[in-house]
Structure formats: C-alpha cells, structure tokens
Amino acid sequence: MTLQEQELAAVFAHLTEEAARDPLDTQTLLATLVEGGRRLFDALGATVQYSPGGNSAIQTDGTDDALRALAAEAAGWQEGPGYDVRTTGCALIDVDVTIQPTRARWPRWTARVRDLGHGRVTALPLPAKDGPAGALVLFGPHSGSLDEKALSLARSFADAAASTLSLQREVTESRVLAGQLEHALSSRVVVEQAKGILAALHGLSLDEAFNRLRRHARSHQRKVQDVAREIVEGRDFPIDP
Incomplete structure (x- = not known):
C-alpha cells in the first residue's frame, strides 16, 4: 500500500x-x-x-x-x-x-x-x-x-x-421514522385506553365510545389523542352524548 x-x-x-x-x-x-x-x-x-x-x-x-x-x-x-x-x-x-x-x-x-x-x-x-x-x-x-x-x-x-x-x-x-412510529403507537394506546374507560362508564360499545370521543374532539377543535389523554389521566371530563 x-x-x-x-x-x-x-x-x-x-x-x-x-x-x-x-x-x-x-x-x-x-x-x-x-x-x-x-x-x-x-x-x-x-x-x-x-x-x-x-x-x-x-x-x-x-x-x-x-x-x-x-x-x-x-x-x-x-x-x-x-x-x-x-x-x-x-x-x-x-x-x-x-x-x-x-x-x-x-x-x-x-x-x-x-x-x-x-x-x-x-x-x-x-x-x-x-x-x-x-x-x-x-x-x-x-x-x-x-x-x-x-x-x-x-x-x-x-x-x-x-x-x-x-x-x-x-x-x-x-x-426520525422510529420516533414518529413510537409517538403514533403511544397515541393509539392512549386512545384505546380512553375508549375502554368511556365504554365502562357509560355502558357503550368500544365503537360507540370512540365515536363520542371523536365527536367531542371535533366540536371543541381539539385532537382526539389530547382528549383521550385527559380521560386516561382521570380528569373531570364531560363527554357529549
């Protein structure tokens, strides 16, 4: 060499x-x-x-x-x-x-x-x-x-x-992609947890609970995952019927 x-x-x-x-x-x-x-x-x-x-x-x-x-x-x-x-x-x-x-x-x-x-x-x-x-x-x-x-x-x-x-x-x-996927997965988990909580509290199916969650978020111009996180954290949160 x-x-x-x-x-x-x-x-x-x-x-x-x-x-x-x-x-x-x-x-x-x-x-x-x-x-x-x-x-x-x-x-x-x-x-x-x-x-x-x-x-x-x-x-x-x-x-x-x-x-x-x-x-x-x-x-x-x-x-x-x-x-x-x-x-x-x-x-x-x-x-x-x-x-x-x-x-x-x-x-x-x-x-x-x-x-x-x-x-x-x-x-x-x-x-x-x-x-x-x-x-x-x-x-x-x-x-x-x-x-x-x-x-x-x-x-x-x-x-x-x-x-x-x-x-x-x-x-x-x-x-960057791994970070985005991790964030997306975390958000999905929080939404699923919120659906379960709403279903149990209001006697709803999981689909009905998600529809209420999404409808509330849209009517208040908020992200679904942000509303879901507040529900999971146990805040006093009224969901629109």
Whole structure:
C-alpha cells in the first residue's frame, strides 16, 4: 500500500468514525471531508456542497474561512463547478479558471477564486441512490493537475465519502421514522385506553365510545389523542352524548 493509499484509509476511517457519532452531525462530516481531500491530494484548498435528494437545504464547507464563504455564496449564486457538478452529477477535471470561457461561465465565482490565488480546480460528484447529492471541489495552483492515478484515487475518495454521508442520512431518517412510529403507537394506546374507560362508564360499545370521543374532539377543535389523554389521566371530563 502506498503512502497516499494509507492516507486514504486513515481519512476514510476518520469519516466513518464521525458518521457513527451520536448525535449525528453532517456538518462535522463535511469538514472532515474537505480537510481530507486537501491533505490527500496536496490541494491548496477544498470546498463541498451537499444537498441530498436535491430538495433540502444546501450544506457547505471549506478548508479555510475564505473558501467556506465562497462555498456558501456559490450555492446562492448557482454558479461554479461545485454547483454544476452537484446538479448534473458529472465531474469537471482540471478546469483552468483563468481563461475567458470559464470566466464567462461563472463570472462571480471565477473572480473570487482568482482573487484568492487559485488557478485550477477539479470537482467530483458525491453520488447517492436518488441522484447526485453534492460535489467536492479541489483547488490547485495555476499549473499542475492530478495525474491519472491520483485522479482515480480522488474519485474513489469522493465515492466513499458519499457512501458515508448517505449512510448517515439513512440512520437519521430511520431515527426520525422510529420516533414518529413510537409517538403514533403511544397515541393509539392512549386512545384505546380512553375508549375502554368511556365504554365502562357509560355502558357503550368500544365503537360507540370512540365515536363520542371523536365527536367531542371535533366540536371543541381539539385532537382526539389530547382528549383521550385527559380521560386516561382521570380528569373531570364531560363527554357529549
């Protein structure tokens, strides 16, 4: 294993460690991603845009304050290689930011990058099951670019990072769903208990008890589970006939 491959393994292990933290923190994972990309590929800096599903808020980060600001502004401008790669899923390799076509394509982004002293960028997609989820942008000097082996390694790094981010997202969504199911089950249990209490107190069938409970809640513009909880807690609660 080469030194660069060893570095890749170490960075990926760090990404995995961050993804397993509780509570989950995507922003910290993105910070680990950009710093790992900068270090692994001897870049002058790196930025990331991340928006899983394409319909959530865009999270950004960079390896220094200037690049962090640029990443956030570029997402708002909807220009720059990070935006293009995040929305198309197609990599942009060794782009010269000093030439006229690039300046015309991304005028605000290019002007800012040149002021920061960067001359070339490579932007790699962060894929997900439901389409491109983000982009990692590596900044280089005015000359020099990733060789074929380094580029292949960079693609592998971006794919591995994307998988880690997707896994973290799935864990987060599973926890949210579990919480929703737990709340729904708890509410159902309370309603069933209230039905039993009403049936016993008023000589009703369970269906009749539920209809009274629901009718009362609607007439008073309240949630059924809130009314049911008050009944279960033994409050003096008159139910409409």
